[in-house]
Amino acid sequence: MSTLPSSFPPFPEISPGEVWLVGAGPGDPSHLTLLALHALQRANYVLYDALVDARILDIVNRGAIVRFVGKRGGKPSQRQQDINSSLIALARAGHRVVRLKGGDPFVFGRGAEEVAALSEAGIPYRVVPGITSGLAAASLAGIPATTRDTNHAIILATGHLAVDDWSLDHWAALARTGQPVIFYMAIANLPEITAAFERGGLSSDTPVAIVQSASTPAERVVETTLNGAVEAVKGAGIEPPAIVIIGKIVALRSSLRSLALADVR
Ligand SMILES: C[S@@+](CC[C@H](N)C(=O)[O-])C[C@H]1O[C@@H](n2cnc3c(N)ncnc32)[C@H](O)[C@@H]1O
Known part of the structure; x- marks a missing residue:
């Protein structure tokens, strides 16, 4: 330095x-x-x-x-x-x-x-303050948390409920906002979360990214869709800690990534 x-x-x-x-x-x-x-x-x-x-x-x-x-x-x-x-x-x-x-x-x-x-x-x-992993994971994966064209808010959410009140269906409520969601601690409940997002009105092909161990040598990014996310996590052997990003911003990754420098670790 x-x-x-x-x-x-x-x-x-x-x-x-x-x-x-x-x-x-x-x-x-x-x-x-x-x-x-x-x-x-x-x-x-x-x-x-x-x-x-x-x-x-x-x-x-x-x-x-x-x-x-x-x-x-x-x-x-x-x-x-x-x-x-x-x-x-x-x-x-x-x-x-x-x-x-x-x-x-x-x-x-x-x-x-x-x-x-x-x-x-x-x-x-x-x-x-520190850089929170949700925003770091998105940036490192080449996913902008906001763009003028796609979203006017970004939601940081937990996939691990301190109070297990499923009746509130608040994940579906998050989906209904139409804004992208960055989930922490979401791997264990991914089947419930993705199902709730479809109930909340998102189409099954909504882009999803999972970023494992962002900024570490074990970092991996898997791009998938709402209805493919559970299988993709299993297939790729993704382990916590991981961030799950749901929404249109994920689709920008491929276009923005082409000239990005590889991170030096
Ligand atoms: C108890 S929360 C703590 C969050 C932390 N205070 C923050 O601001 O990042 C732990 C969760 O953060 C996420 N997390 C932390 N570090 C991460 C990393 N390097 N890559 C991906 N996810 C990470 C995972 O979802 C993990 O289950």
């Missing part, structure tokens, strides 16, 4: 007793923000999630304690309440704490719950 000019505004510092929720972006360390990079080099305690790329952990200040608090290989994850308590205890012990979360801390990442617990405990905190 080239050196920053002397006019570059100074970074804020993590003081002992503070917790920073830092977005790690989709994976590739080059997608970290400058403030995230700074925080990782100044923290002395880092608690990280399962989807944080190992290459990012290599950037952490060598003297720091780095602790995994995510879900791995189907084993039970740490309870959110326990993570909140650890953050509070570490801050009270005078550590400079980074809570490192995949993508952006406030997009489908339970960051709000952690911040609420810190506030209640009187712990000073900062949120460092």
Whole structure:
């Protein structure tokens, strides 16, 4: 990275007793923000999630304690309440704490719950935004999230319901907006989601893209249609983490991709 000019505004510092929720972006360390990079080099305690790329952990200040608090290989994850308590205890012990979360801390990442617990405990905190994987996956696959001709909104949705109330049929409601949808955590419920989108009025040949492990060496993009998506995922052996993009914007990929540079990883 080239050196920053002397006019570059100074970074804020993590003081002992503070917790920073830092977005790690989709994976590739080059997608970290400058403030995230700074925080990782100044923290002395880092608690990280399962989807944080190992290459990012290599950037952490060598003297720091780095602790995994995510879900791995189907084993039970740490309870959110326990993570909140650890953050509070570490801050009270005078550590400079980074809570490192995949993508952006406030997009489908339970960051709000952690911040609420810190506030209640009187712990000073900062949120460092990260590039959310849904938008990164679309851009890296050559799919523009918006164009003037295709859509005036883009919906970020979860395919994993915290409240299992299927009666609301809210996925069909998303389809009825006519706007493209970028789904997180949608692989397990893909049959239900695609069926709901057809119920919501989308034609079975609506373009769909699935982007696995965006910005990592395991990145793969599968282009399919609404009624072909479930088979395409199975056939290609797509595994989470993956983003599912539904809508006309997916069809722009082929035309925009022709001169795109291959990513260097
Ligand atoms: C609990 S959510 C966290 C989202 C995160 N806070 C964000 O802003 O990207 C986890 C889901 O994000 C998506 N995800 C995260 N990293 C990804 C990546 N590199 N490629 C594709 N999907 C990813 C997957 O859908 C995964 O199941």
